[in-house]
Amino acid sequence: MDVRVTGRGPAEPFLSARDLLATEHDLELPVVVKFREDPDDRTVAGHYDDRHELLVSRRAASSAMARELALHEFAHMARYEEEHPSHVQSTEEALFLALAGRSVERRKLAHCYQIANHMKDIYADDITLDIGPTGKLVSFLESSLASAVADSPPTAPGGWRRLTEAADPEITAVNAAFALALLERHDAIDDDHRLYDLADAAAADAPEVSLSTFRRRFRSLGADPGASEYRKALVDVTREYALSGGRAAD
Numbered sequence: 001m002d003v004r005v006t007g008r009g010p011a012e013p014f015l016s017a018r019d020l021l022a023t024e025h026d027l028e029l030p031v032v033v034k035f036r037e038d039p040d041d042r043t044v045a046g047h048y049d050d051r052h053e054l055l056v057s058r059r060a061a062s063s064a065m066a067r068e069l070a071l072h073e074f075a076h077m078a079r080y081e082e083e084h085p086s087h088v089q090s091t092e093e094a095l096f097l098a099l100a101g102r103s104v105e106r107r108k109l110a111h112c113y114q115i116a117n118h119m120k121d122i123y124a125d126d127i128t129l130d131i132g133p134t135g136k137l138v139s140f141l142e143s144s145l146a147s148a149v150a151d152s153p154p155t156a157p158g159g160w161r162r163l164t165e166a167a168d169p170e171i172t173a174v175n176a177a178f179a180l181a182l183l184e185r186h187d188a189i190d191d192d193h194r195l196y197d198l199a200d201a202a203a204a205d206a207p208e209v210s211l212s213t214f215r216r217r218f219r220s221l222g223a224d225p226g227a228s229e230y231r232k233a234l235v236d237v238t239r240e241y242a243l244s245g246g247r248a249a250d
Helices: 012-021 066-081 091-099 106-131 135-150 169-185 194-205 211-219 227-242
Strands: 003-005 031-036 043-047 052-057
Touching (some): 043 066, 052 066, 066 106, 106 135, 106 169, 106 211, 106 227, 135 169, 169 194, 194 211
Parallel strands (some): 031 052
């Protein structure tokens, strides 16, 4: 597995992640790592005929999560090379199939893309959690969810919606379901972990979203689905969120 780190930035996290991935998987194409100054975009991965490219902010590359972040992106590349349905299925096609003829507000449509990315992440992290330590990822997911729950907008009198920047409670609840499902797939948390309390708080802020439904959807994704099976799963979860408010029978 060939990883080429270019520019001024730390190479060690990427080489360490390469060595971890190589214990179970390999990449046929080389990976070119490039650094960027913009801290808002943590990573951007691109796939080309002769290489993969990973653009990463210098801040992320120097963070405590740098190796885990690199391993996660390398796992996406491995899924792409093996043509796993989660990584070759067109999100736009699946959303068109799910939402054709329906009117969906722009906010919810953006959330549907995020949910599709969660499904990709499930399959990438099925690799990373099998070969790498889980502690940092658990802490990262806990911290991220705690921040999102704390930032949820309060319900205003008369049903007014706050227009200032804040976490959207509905997608926060789905994100909580994703975090629990991912870690449960790999027995990475105990039943009394704080993430469960945070997820309950997120669910309470979004009564139209069934935390248990999305958690079950993510957790039960088959390890090796066929193309039609995966497309149906993506279509179904999109409809569940966009057309029924996320509330489904448990």
